[in-house]
Amino acid sequence: MIDHTLVISPEAGIVFHLRQGFWMYAWPMIIGFVTILGYQTMGRLSMMGNTKWPVVFVLGSMVSMVSLFGWTLIVRRAPMIPFYGCGFGLASAMMSRVYAITMPVHRRLKMPIPRVIWRGDADGIAKLKAALQARAAATQPETDAAV
Secondary structure, X not given: OOOOOOOOOHHHHHHHXXXXXXXXXXXXXXXXXXXXXXXXXXXXXXXHOOOOHHHXXXXXXXXXXXHHHHHHHHHHOHHHHHHHHHHHHHHHHHHHOEEEEEOOEOOOOOOEOOEEEEOOOHHHHHHHHHHHHHHHHHHOOOHHHHO
């Protein structure tokens, strides 16, 4: 029997559908995005060669857990698969446009802040190459003095 005196506010319906939309559509995209972002970051850090192994280990462990969590989401609900894939693809496309990630030290805060240099930023790439050449020249031992 339907009770016609029962009134449900529209706000409750809107909140229900917003929550449903987030957990069904946005959440799998976020998990897929974070998975690829983490794998790409871990790969770039490990290729640098000067990163401490505990950092790479912890990052690799965390990324693997996020990836496994994403797969368990997909197993539960088949409609989440395309959205997980969209987040995966979006992160892959975004990370292919990243040229470098630097960690300059902020003047006032005295702490490193990540800075992304995109592939289309010719000025940023030129500054990065100049800084790397200056660093390499400063760390080169003087071979003339040893001879």
